[in-house]
Amino acid sequence: MRESSGTGLILGIESSCDETAAAVVRSGTTPLSNVVASQMSLHANYGGVVPELASREHLRNMVPVVREAMSRASAAAGHPITFADLDAVAVTEGPGLAGALLVGITYAKALTFGLNKPLIAVNNLEGHIHAVLMEARQRSETPMELPLLALVVSGGHTHLYLAKQQGTENTWTYRNVGRTVDDAAGEAYDKVAKLLGLGYPGGPWIDALAPHGNPRAVPFTFGEIKPRIHRDGSVPANKKAPTRSEGPHFDFSFSGIKTAVLRYVETNHLRAAIEGHRAAIAADPAITPKSPAVAKLCDQQTLDLIASFQYAVVGNLQRQTFAAAESLGARSIVVSGGVAANSELRRRFQAEADRRGLPIAFPSLALSTDNAAMMAAAAWPKLLAHNFAPEDLGATPQLRLGQQ
Ligand code: KG4
Numbered sequence: 001m002r003e004s005s006g007t008g009l010i011l012g013i014e015s016s017c018d019e020t021a022a023a024v025v026r027s028g029t030t031p032l033s034n035v036v037a038s039q040m041s042l043h044a045n046y047g048g049v050v051p052e053l054a055s056r057e058h059l060r061n062m063v064p065v066v067r068e069a070m071s072r073a074s075a076a077a078g079h080p081i082t083f084a085d086l087d088a089v090a091v092t093e094g095p096g097l098a099g100a101l102l103v104g105i106t107y108a109k110a111l112t113f114g115l116n117k118p119l120i121a122v123n124n125l126e127g128h129i130h131a132v133l134m135e136a137r138q139r140s141e142t143p144m145e146l147p148l149l150a151l152v153v154s155g156g157h158t159h160l161y162l163a164k165q166q167g168t169e170n171t172w173t174y175r176n177v178g179r180t181v182d183d184a185a186g187e188a189y190d191k192v193a194k195l196l197g198l199g200y201p202g203g204p205w206i207d208a209l210a211p212h213g214n215p216r217a218v219p220f221t222f223g224e225i226k227p228r229i230h231r232d233g234s235v236p237a238n239k240k241a242p243t244r245s246e247g248p249h250f251d252f253s254f255s256g257i258k259t260a261v262l263r264y265v266e267t268n269h270l271r272a273a274i275e276g277h278r279a280a281i282a283a284d285p286a287i288t289p290k291s292p293a294v295a296k297l298c299d300q301q302t303l304d305l306i307a308s309f310q311y312a313v314v315g316n317l318q319r320q321t322f323a324a325a326e327s328l329g330a331r332s333i334v335v336s337g338g339v340a341a342n343s344e345l346r347r348r349f350q351a352e353a354d355r356r357g358l359p360i361a362f363p364s365l366a367l368s369t370d371n372a373a374m375m376a377a378a379a380w381p382k383l384l385a386h387n388f389a390p391e392d393l394g395a396t397p398q399l400r401l402g403q404q
Helices: 039-046 050-078 098-115 123-140 185-195 204-213 255-267 270-282 292-296 300-328 343-356 375-382
Strands: 011-012 019-026 031-036 089-094 119-125 148-153 159-167 172-179 332-336
Touching: 011 050, 011 098, 011 375, 019 255, 019 375, 031 050, 039 050, 050 098, 050 159, 089 098, 089 123, 089 375, 098 119, 119 375, 123 159, 123 172, 123 270, 123 332, 123 375, 148 255, 148 300, 159 255, 159 300, 172 300, 185 204, 185 300, 185 332, 204 292, 204 300, 204 343, 255 300, 270 300, 292 332, 300 332, 332 343
Parallel strands: 011 089, 089 119, 148 332
Antiparallel strands: 011 019, 019 031, 148 159, 159 172
16 A cells, blocks of 8 residues: 555646646645746747657656756745655656656656655646646635536647536546547647748747737638548548547537638738748747737738637637537636637637626636646545556556546
8 A cells, every 4th residue: 555645745747748847736726836847949940749859858857857846845835845745646647649658657657666655647638627726726716616618728639528526535527528520729720820931839929910910801610510421421430539428519620720721821822921921030039929029020911811810710619618518507617728828719718708607717827738736736636536546557648538
């Protein structure tokens, strides 16, 4: 039997993609430290995350990041916190890049084995939901009313979950009630930004430029999402699309709008202008999404295209999320993941939630992207329920959350 210390302290470890992260969180509510070593600038050279480079960087960063998290936790607590004081170690089991996940899992397994402490496996998507719940608890708000509908929207995911707590141990359960059938929303942002000669990741560039354009200039539309079918009417077997639970589903598709942007660029002969942005950004590192110079980067037609793209994507996310909330009787809404940082998304979701009288919460910008505090927070109810990982825990790159 592995030993907890009764301190409520969980060390979280996250390495599912391009961030090496460690955090110490007390009782699922109070982060004493939250350290993130981002590899973004490394991968920016390639326009996307390179899995082998990510694993190598995690190997390099894991030990210093954990040390830093322990040392900052001690400073925050005002007394030394050692590994012996931990109640458990939580680690991301998936979804994510296999090699990247394995670095965190192997480290966490070795640490808990050596310390004789429990290991808790956490789904990264569950972590994103708990980032928001943890911050709501910190603000001492009344708990988000259940069931809650969570939109997890990032570079790799666009999922809607109906979440509730059940049983005497208040175990969290999730039902996937919507997902993208092709690209994730963040992936569409990244691909469209690349197509328009902007930097990586694309979300912050489009977010910064969209307010300078006319969102109604290009009328992008989203059609109904139908499953792909064979001529004889049968549905093709698809490992990525498991059989689904009964009840309505609220799916997304973002590959069509990406193609529509490409077509608009070609029909309107925008290539030369786009190569101009690409060259300007490459030549001047001072041009960033946050710099005032960014507004002068693009001509008006490109700005209108960017604004229209964002207006359509956010509108689609908003329509599906609120339709799901209404149909499924959700009593509050949580939006998380990298795209939850988007300013137009926050503004429009907040306005719609206010109109409907639904409580809504977003993570702080620091907790929108991958971090380990959210993993330690999600692990807290599992610690209370003694829901520990097996000793042979492995990485599950396609790990799903809850009932599909
Ligand atoms: O959650 P995250 O950090 O990583 C994973 O995808 O796992 O999300 C990154 C994604 C990228 O696609 C990025 O372009 C997008 O989040 N993103 C944004 C914004 N900031 C980051 N998308 C729209 N607006 C933003 N402000």
